[in-house]
Amino acid sequence: MLTRTVYVVSTDIAWSNLVIAGLSHSFKAYTFFTENTVDNLWNLNNDDIVIYDRSTLGNPSIHLLSPMSRSGGWILANASKQDLEGAQGLISLGWCGILESDFTLELLHKALRMVASGQLWFSREAMSYSLRNIIRGQTHSSCSMEVLGTKFELSHKEQKVFMYLVQGYSNKEIALQLNVSLSTVKTHVSNILSKTGKQSRAQLSSLMME
Structure with a gap:
């Protein structure tokens, strides 16, 4: 029987x-660990799975979290409506599944089983958002934020803004997430476009394929 390690990351120990x-009742061969931060979750085995509690840890973009650069299968639990709308960006960053907050506990068993089998778990709504974005000309990612940050000399704050842009956030929404002024976000977006040589924010996702 295949054994796996599953990390449940949340600051809510009770959850x-x-x-x-x-x-643990359904996945008896799996070993479960709790973490309150993603700081130690680097260089994971491909079979490892991480369940990230968005409700207590916040949007993963705050932590410049790119699962593709960390390996393993990552599931975004307790996701928001905004996360669903940015599903394509999350997929491009390496996320394997998204669970809405209202259905996380109900569907987590199925999601874990799917991700463990090498498949993705996204709701029809999330995939619809993703497909619409692809049709509009955006592409999937195969490059980590760390690589892009180095390649284009993006500052730490510019990398955070970039992560939100890829997920489809507006300038106003980014300002609220990062607790900065709208003009500051506009400046960061302008710098990102200038450094990457792109003409619009819609073209930024293509950088992660280059």
């Missing part, structure tokens, strides 16, 4: 314990 208690 983490509830998740593990529920999953």
Whole structure:
């Protein structure tokens, strides 16, 4: 029987314990660990799975989190409506699944089983948003934010803004997420476009294929 390691990352210990208690009955061969930060989750095995609690840790873009550069299968739990709309950007960054906050505990068993089998878990709504964005000319990613940041000499703040842009956030929404002024965000966006040589924010996702 295949054994796997599953990391449940949340600052809510009660929630983490509830998740593990529920999953351990169905996944008896799996080993579960709790973490309150993603800081130590680097160079994971491909079979490892991470369940990220968005409700307590916030948008992963705040942490410049790019699962593709960390390996393993990552599931965004307790996701928001905005996350669903930015599903394509999350997929491009290496996320394997998104679970809406209202359905996380209900669907986590199925999502974990799918991700463990090498498949993706996204709702029809999330995939619809993603496909519409692809049709509009955006592409999937195969490059980590760390590589892009180095390649185009993006500052730490510019990398954070870039992560939000890829997920489809507006300038106003980015300003609220980062708690900065709208003019500051506009300046960062302008710098990002200038440094990357792109004409519009819609073209930025293509950088992650180059």
